[in-house]
Amino acid sequence: MDRVPILKISDILLVSIQGDLDDHAVLTLQEDLADRVVATGALGVIIDITAVEIVDSFVGRMLSTIAGMARMLDAETIVVGMRPAVAITLVELGLSLGGLRTALDLEKGIALLSRPGPEPAVTDDMSPVGQ
Amino acid sequence: MTVQENTSRHHIERLLRDNEDGILDRWVQISNEPLLGRVNESETRRELHEIYRVLLQSLSRPEAASELRGLLAELSRNRARQGFTPSETAVSVYGLKEAVYELIGAEQEGDEQALRGFIWLSRTIDGLGLYTFEAYSAARDKIISDQTEQLLELSTPVVKLWEGIVSVPLVGTLDSARTQVVMEKLLQTLVDTGSEYAVIDITGVPAVDTQVAQHLLKTVMAARLMGAHCVISGIRPQIAHTIVTLGIEFGDIVTKATLADALAYALRKSGVEVVNKRRTRLAIRAEEA
CATH class of the missing domain: 1.10.490.10 (Globins)
Incomplete structure (x- = not known):
């Protein structure tokens, strides 16, 4: 896989990762995404990892890094569609991805972005935002 | 010979x-x-x-x-x-x-x-x-x-309590193998039903030690990574005592005493309002006025 396509839907950038990423593709994606956030002035980034079956600590860190970068550029990142096996692996690896917001699927992710939410769901008392 | x-x-x-x-x-x-x-x-x-x-x-x-x-x-x-x-x-x-x-x-x-x-x-x-x-x-x-x-199969029913709310009533001692099965089944159910709330009920768990707590925390973390919220319910007084004595930190995980409390919490958080239909005379008079 050379490049992960980044789609723009109104003021949301959608990254759908198909298949497993190698380290090079991860680095490319991070750079591309930062460029696109700046270029489009997007308010939210949704990373769809429904198709990702295997993760390692590098990919786990990538998610945190992207979230951090996007926040610097005033965009919020939501990771959607994480598979159970992937979630278990990340927990076993000790990566809790603090500061990252997650949603079960793309639809819920978009709904989460459209609600105003001050703090990330992973670190708060898991009250859904905007209540 | x-x-x-x-x-x-x-x-x-x-x-x-x-x-x-x-x-x-x-x-x-x-x-x-x-x-x-x-x-x-x-x-x-x-x-x-x-x-x-x-x-x-x-x-x-x-x-x-x-x-x-x-x-x-x-x-x-x-x-x-x-x-x-x-x-x-x-x-x-x-x-x-x-x-x-x-x-x-x-x-x-x-x-x-x-x-x-x-x-x-x-x-x-x-x-x-x-x-x-x-x-x-x-x-x-x-x-x-x-x-x-057979015991492993028996031990893991994931029940749907409400649209978007599922529950796992855990019964018996938790060990690594069982927790693994429970965790996988719960997470898979979250994906299959698109539920955002999961209630882990530990009323039937006889004792909680650091190991069991660790397993529970891992399950909650994994569910959070997938975008669901977990509530742990059914914590008996002795267990609450043990947990505090052992110094186990449940952090920001929501815990409730009974399954009913947890369900009420999840309903409220998902925007469902529960109304008691039997109104008091006072309330009716207030409405009429």
């Missing part, structure tokens, strides 16, 4: 063949003695008679040995399933030695050939006895592993 061995073998074979009924009677009697009427005598007689018949065949024809092993394996499987101890099972085989020895002692006092033949027979029966024991323990292992599997 070989000639001598052969004659003793033939001698004992003849003996076994000629005294079939007597030996069998005594054998059945010896085998049933320690079982204290827990098995049907005619049933034992049928089994042992079959074994006796095939044993006689296998003495002259080595091909019959596999059939003999099959019978012995079946005998030990049955015994294991009925809950008999290994020695009670082994006695069923070794009883034959005793029966034959009594016969030799009674009929041919000090006959060297008979004794030599008996030693040879005894060696054969020892082998069979060992095989019986192996089959017995294999049967036991099978029973245990089957039960373990």
